[in-house]
Each structure stands twice: as C-alpha cells, then as structure tokens.
C-alpha cells in the first residue's frame with residue numbers, strides 16, 4: 001500500500017492539471033519521463049537574475065535599506081545619490097527539473113543555493129528571468145495557486161517543541177489537506193508519512209527531544225503531507241551522519257522515481273555515491289551557473305577545461321575545491337601571491353597527495369584565466385565572469401526557452417516584465433495568501449486552538465503554576481486576614497485590590513508579550529506555505545490562552561478574598577472578581593500588542609517594563625497629585641479602571657469610625673460612620689463601576705485589535721519565510 005497511496009493521492013491533485021501534462025507530453029519535451037511518472041511538474045527557469053542593493057556603510061542611515069522593491073525605487077536611489085552597491089546574488093541562472101528526477105544544487109557557501117530555491121518556491125522576488133511550470137509562465141497569480149503544490153523544506157527546522165512528532169504531522173494534515181477529506185483519511189496519510197520517513201520509533205516523542213536527523217525528517221514529512229508535485233529542499237543532509245544522509249537521499253530518490261515528484265535539493269559535500277545518484281546537477285559559484293547537466297557530465301566538463309578530477313578523489317569535493325578557490329581569488333583581485341599561498345598550503349598540508357603540479361588549484365586557476373582572459377577582456381567583463389564564462393549559460397537558456405515555446409499554450413500569458421514585477425510586489429512580505437487555503441477558516445481556527453492548547457497546556461497549566469496561585473492566595477489571605485469592616489482597614493482593603501491587580505495584570509502582560517516573539521518564525525514559515533489565515537491563528541491564540549489566563553487568578557481570588565474577609569457578600573465577590581479578571585485580559589491585550597509591535601525580545605522587554613510600570617504608577621494608588629501634563633496617561637491604565645471599579649463595589653455600605661483617625665470625616669471619634677462617598681473620595685476613586693468596566697472592555701478589545709493589526713503589518717524579512 002505504501003506505493004499505491006502516493007499514486008492515488010497525486011492523481012487527486014492532478015485531476016485539474018492533466019491538460020498541461022498531456023500538452024507537455026505531446027510536445028515531446030520529456031515524453032519518456034512523463035510517461036513513467038505523470039505526477040510531478042516540469043519546472044523550468046531561464047535567466048533568473050536577482051540583485052540586492054547593499055548600502056555602503058557611510059551612506060544615510062534610513063535610506064539605503066536592502067533589496068529595494070522595484071526598479072523605480074532603485075533608480076531613485078541613484079538619483080538621490082545614496083551610495084549603494086548593487087550585488088548580484090543570482091546571475092542569469094537557467095535550468096530545469098523534471099518529474100521523476102532529483103536535481104541537486106551544489107556550490108560553496110554563499111553561492112546562491114538558498115536564493116535560487118527561495119525564488120523557485122515563490123518566497124522571494126527576482127529581477128529578471130522567467131519561471132515556467134508545465135508550459136505555463138509562473139506569474140504571482142499562478143504562484144499563489146501553485147504554492148500548495150510546491151513544498152519547501154527550509155534549512156532550519158522550526159516546530160512547537162512540546163508537540164510530539166505525530167501531533168505535529170497531524171495538525172499539519174488537518175490544516176493543509178483538503179477539507180473534503182475525511183478524518184480517517186487524513187490520519188491514514190499521517191501514518192503513511194511516518195512509515196515512509198521511518199519515524200515510527202519517535203512518533204510519540206516531543207519534538208524537542210528527538211534527534212537532529214529525526215527533526216529534519218519531521219520537517220520533510222510536514223511538507224510531504226500535502227503531496228506536493230514539486231519538493232524543494234535546502235540542505236536536508238547538513239548535520240546528518242553520512243549513513244543517514246544516504247538514507248535520506250534514498251527516500252528522495254524513491255519519491256522521485258516511484259511517486260514521480262520533481263525534486264530539487266541543495267547539498268553540501270555529498271559522498272560519491274550520493275553525488276552520482278543525482279539525475280541532474282547544477283553547480284553555482286557566486287550566483288553564476290558553472291555547470292548544469294548530469295553528474296558524470298560535470299567531470300567531463302571539468303576535464304575539457306583541463307581540471308580533471310584525479311582518480312579516487314571525491315568528485316563533489318573536487319568541484320568544491322575549484323569553486324571555492326575561484327571565488328576566493330576573485331575577492332583577492334588576482335593577487336598572484338595568493339595563488340602560491342594556496343598551492344603551498346595544499347602541498348604542505350599533505351592533504352592533497354593526488355594533486356599533481358599541473359592540477360594544483362592555483363595552477364588550474366591560472367590556466368583557466370589564461371584560456372579565458374583574452375576573450376573576456378574584450379567584452380570588458382570582470383575577473384569573476386572570466387572564470388565563470390567557460391559555462392555557456394546562454395545555450396542552456398535558449399534550449400529551455402525553445403522547449404518552453406514548444407509547449408506554450410496559445411492561451412498562456414505572454415512573457416512580459418510583469419512576470420518579475422508581479423512577484424516583486426510581494427517581495428517585502430510574501431505573496432498574498434488569500435484564496436489559496438485548503439481548509440476553511442473555521443477548521444483552521446479549531447485546529448489551531450487545539451494545537452495551541454496542547455502546546456501551551458504543559459507550559460502554562462503546570463502543577464507549579466497551580467501551586468503558585470494557591471500559595472499566593474493563602475499568603476495574601478493570611479496577611480489581609482479577616483479585616484474588620486471599619487475605618488482602620490479602608491486603606492488595607494483598597495491596597496488588597498491594587499496589589500491583586502498589579503500582580504496578575506503584570507503576569508498576564510509579560511506572558512502575553514512573549515507569545516508572538518517566540519512563535520514568530522513558525523508563524524511566518526507556516527503562513528508562507530499557505531497553511532492558515534493570520535486571523536484564524538490570532539483568534540485561536542486568544543481563545544486558547546484565555547482559560548489558563550483566567551484560571552490562575554481565579555484560584556488566587558477565591559482563596560484570598562474569603563480568607564481576608566474583603567466583603568461578605570457573594571455578589572460583591574463575583575463582581576469584583578470579574579473586574580479583576582477583565583483587567584487581566586486587558587493587560588494581556590496590552591502585552592500581545594507590545595509583542596506584536598516590537599517582535600524583538602530584548603527591545604520589547606525594555607519597552608514593556610517601562611510601559612507596564614508607568615501604567616501602574618499612574619493607576620491612582622501610588623500617586624494622587626499627578627502633574628496635569630501626564631494625567632492623561634492614567635486613562636490608558638487598566639490598573640486604574642479595575643482598581644476604581646473593584647473598590648467601589650467593595651465599599652458597599654458606610655464605614656463605621658473606630659477612632660483610628662484615618663478618615664478626616666470621623667475626626668478621631670469612634671462613633672458614627674463615614675459615608676461611601678467620603679471613603680471613595682479619600683481613596684481618590686472616580687467614575688461609576690459601569691464606566692470603569694466599560695473602559696476596561698475598550699482597552700481589552702482595542703488593544704487586541706491593534707495587536708492583530710501590528711502582527712499583520714509585520715512582514716517577514718525575505719529570509720524568514
């Protein structure tokens with residue numbers, strides 16, 4: 001069944017797309033490959049170019065920001081004379097990946113592997129070139145539609161650590177599999193992935209406990225769940241031992257061969273077996289293609305340039321040596337001294353016994369330079385391009401364009417600048433995700449509530465937290481123990497409320513503040529693969545955390561209120577407790593807003609502390625005579641409103657004088673009473689309870705809305721998606 005299921009799943013996805021497949025096949029582009037595996041997609045890209053604007057250190061502070069979004073703004077850069085360097089991170093990269101095959105991207109660190117994968121997955125903009133998918137030009141509209149079918153396994157594995165492997169896969173399944181599927185079908189799919197990726201052993205282990213390789217497989221599994229046509233992987237084997245790496249590559253090969261997926265993976269240092277196992281290989285250096293073709297062909301190519309791989313030397317390492325040295329030399333601006341240094345190092349280290357003199361990297365480079373130098377100099381190209389121009393990228397691009405022209409359907413969109421432009425408009429924050437969801441808003445909401453509860457239950461509802469609330473309640477109850485209802489305890493009663501408020505509102509503010517900064521990368525990642533609406537996530541977060549947020553203060557209130565005999569009426573207990581809980585929620589809203597607006601733990605903590613303490617101090621308990629020009633701050637303080645309303649509820653009848661001289665109306669006598677109004681004016685309480693509760697509600701709702709807007713406004717950096 002292992003083999004049969006993916007086939008049936010894939011055909012489900014391809015129902016709509018069969019037209020393209022037949023067309024491609026009819027054109028005879030890759031007839032054999034398509035026959036064998038109909039489920040993948042033919043991805044071609046030609047002349048993909050991407051530049052970034054890197055501002056010089058001396059330029060203006062605000063302007064020269066990275067990666068200007070459009071050519072217009074780029075030219076305005078120049079016009080305003082801000083010195084910025086244009087850095088080409090992808091230069092006319094052309095290639096294609098066929099269904100049923102594994103293509104590998106190789107190149108030294110910083111050569112543009114992640115960049116090209118980002119572009120191909122639609123997560124990053126590009127400045128020129130065309131991407132086509134089964135004979136259709138990929139515009140941002142097409143990309144939106146396709147995102148569900150392109151899986152992108154990022155370099156880093158980001159998960160909620162408290163979920164088990166099975167949980168993680170299950171929630172992903174519920175979020176991203178079509179809502180028309182039944183629950184058992186989705187669960188069966190999860191089981192299939194677990195089996196396929198050999199995760200049985202750790203299926204019920206929390207993710208923070210599993211090994212790096214297992215985590216990587218969970219990452220891959222989460223993406224494979226949706227049965228994508230194209231799978232892009234960014235260095236899936238880094239951090240794995242060579243045996244695991246080979247095993248992982250086998251799985252990918254198997255996916256390509258049996259399920260007919262199109263697989264593109266970047267890889268560092270593959271072993272020889274893995275290297276020759278790839279169907280296609282693209283070698284990159286400083287954003288330029290150095291080779292594209294079969295792995296065996298790459299060695300032929302090297303040999304034809306006089307850089308043959310010595311016998312017994314790992315072919316991948318050989319290429320890496322060539323490319324790394326080449327790009328290093330470019331930086332050194334042709335310093336011949338460097339050549340010698342490199343060669344001496346190689347010989348002296350003894351690590352390269354198999355090099356003969358002719359093939360030492362320095363010598364190779366000089367030879368290559370000599371061969372290419374003359375022609376390149378005529379064209380006025382830089383040194384880097386001299387070395388790279390040995391690869392005829394144009395021929396590949398033309399071939400790909402030709403193939404595409406053959407398969408292009410009459411109805412398809414014409415090539416226009418729009419192709420790049422459209423995508424670029426989404427550069428700042430990812431392409432809009434609307435209409436590309438598999439599940440309904442409601443399903444997303446339910447699943448996310450469930451996931452959030454499961455993940456945070458262990459974090460918030462711990463035994464320790466329950467003990468903390470209970471212990472605090474008992475302690476405070478004993479300290480404010482059985483207060484008599486007289487003049488002497490007026491101040492204690494009000495301080496009981498202010499303390500309660502301060503403690504729990506602070507608690508809520510700080511924990512809520514941490515929520516978004518901690519989850520931001522996961523949200524960005526999941527959102528960029530079109531898993532759910534931001535609003536569904538936000539509502540789920542709010543709803544799932546409210547019970548825990550309220551439960552803890554409730555335990556405290558129940559204990560301390562009665563022990564302290566704050567008031568003997570159950571109605572008053574209920575009313576003042578509700579006020580306190582509302583203020584806790586309002587505080588949570590403020591915390592969420594701060595977290596969403598700042599999204600940086602350290603800076604946020606500073607802002608948070610200053611804000612929270614300010615709001616507390618202006619809350620009316622500590623300072624009575626606040627200068628006029630800061631008085632307005634008090635109106636933002638949830639402490640103030642909840643203090644005002646609770647205290648009014650508690651002083652529900654005139655307070656008997658007891659000779660303590662606290663209230664001036666009692667004039668030191670121990671007979672008579674102070675009216676409620678006198679007490680309240682002594683405490684500086686203003687506004688009716690209803691008014692105060694209303695304003696608490698306003699803070700609660702608006703701050704939460706602001707938090708949502710702030711979160712929505714925060715766009716992931718290009719590299720965070």
Ligand SMILES: Nc1ncnc2c1ncn2[C@@H]1O[C@H](COP(=O)(O)OP(=O)(O)OP(=O)(O)O)[C@@H](O)[C@H]1O
Nearest residue numbers: 052066067089108109110111112113114115116718
């Ligand atoms: N937005 C950007 N602004 C400036 N430079 C960028 C930007 N994006 C990528 N780069 C640069 O482009 C180059 C290619 O980066 P990329 O991440 O694609 O390399 P890589 O081949 O994936 O490297 P590694 O193997 O280390 O992951 C790097 O030099 C990187 O610093």
Ligand SMILES: [Mg+2]
Nearest residue numbers: 113114155234
């Ligand atoms: Mg990378």
